Amino acid sequence: MEPQNQTSVLEFFLLGLSEDTELQPLFFGLFLITYLITLLGNLLITLAIISDPHLHTLMYFFLSNLSLADMCFISTTVPKMLVNIQTQSKSITYEGCLTQVSFYYLFGCMDSLLLTVMAYDRLLAICHPLHYKIIMNPRLCGLLVLVSCLISILDSQLNMSSVAQLTFCTNVEVPSFFCDPLQLLHLACSATSNNTQVEYIIGAIIGGAPVSVILLSYIRIISSILKVSSSGGRYKAFSTCGSHLSVVCLFYGAGLGVSLSSVFSYSAKKDALASIMYTVVTPMLNPFIYSLRNKNIKRAYRRFLSRIAYSQNVCHSF
DSSP states (O other), X not given: OOOOOGGGOOEEEEOOSOOOGGGHHHHHHHHHHHHHHHHHHHHHHHHHHHHOGGGOSHHHHHHXXXXXXXXXXXXXXXXXHHHHHHHTOOEEEHHHHHHHHHHHHHHHHHHHHHHHHHXXXXXXXXXXXXXXXXXXXHHHHHHHHHHHHHHHHHHHHHHHXXXXXXXXXXXXXXXXXXXXXXXXXXXXXXXXXXXXXXXXXXXXXXXXXXXXXXXXXXXXXXXHHHTOSSHHHHHHHHHHHHHHHHHHHHHHHHHHHXXXXXXXXXXXXXXXXXXXXXXXXXXXXXXXXHHHHOHHHHHHHHHHHHXXXXXXXXXXXX
8 A cells, every 4th residue: 555645534434343244243332331430430420429518628529620621531531432333334434543542631631630649639639738728729729620621632632643644554443443543653654763763752651641640649548547656547538449440440550551551562452452441441440439438428428319309290290
C-alpha cells in the first residue's frame, strides 16, 4: 500500500476483540450489561450524594465528580463498539477516531487528577484534622476541580494533535474495539519516533506527577495512622481512605499493565484485552468499591431509594 496523506483517509476499521461472528452476540450482551451497570452505579452515587445533606462534604463532592468522569470515560468507547456490533459494521470516520482519542485522554486524565485531589484531601483530613476545614474550603475544592479540567483538556489536545500528525495508509485496520492511540502509532505509515517521544513525555508528566503526589500522600497517611495508639482509632482513620486506595490501585494498576504490555511485548490482541480493564472494568467497579466499603454511601442509597418508593406510592394513591 502506498502511504498517503492522513487527510485522504476517510475511515478506520475497528476489528474488535474477535472476528468470529458467533462471538459477536456474546460480546454485545456482555458489554451492554457492563455499560448499563457502570452508568447505573455511578449515577446512583451521584444522585445519592446530591440528594443527601449528610454527604454534602468535600470528600463526596470529589467522589461525585469522579463518578461523572467515569461515566464519560466508558461512554467514549463502548457505545461505538455496541453500534458496530449491532449494525455489523467496523468502520469509524477519521474525524470520529480523532474525537474518540481526544475524549479518551480527556476523561482518563480527569480520573487520574481527581484521584490525586482526593488523596490530598485524605492527607489533610487525617494528618491535619484541625486545619482541614480551613485549608479545604469550598472555594479551593472548586478551584482544584477546575484546574483538573483545564489540565485534562490540555493533555487531550496535545495527544490528539500528536495523533493527527500521523500519516496513515488506506484501509487502516485497528485491532481493538476503539481508536487506541498506542495502536494507531504502530499502524502509521510515517515515522513515529517523534510522536512516540511526545506521547511518553506527556504521559510521564501528566501521569507521573499524580502518581508521585498519591504515593507521598499515602506515605504520610500511613505514617500518621501508625502513630495512633488505639487499634480502633487506626481502623477508623484507615477506613476513611480504604475505598480511595482500592480505586487508586485498580486504576493505576490497569493503566500500568496496558503501558507495559505495549512497551515490552507488544501484541495487538493482548493490548486490546488489557485495555478492557482500563477503559471498561475500572469505571464499572468503582461504584461497587465505594458502596461496599462506605457506610455513609449505603445509608444514602437506602434513603434515596426509600424516597423514590414513597413518591411512587403517593402517585399511585392519587
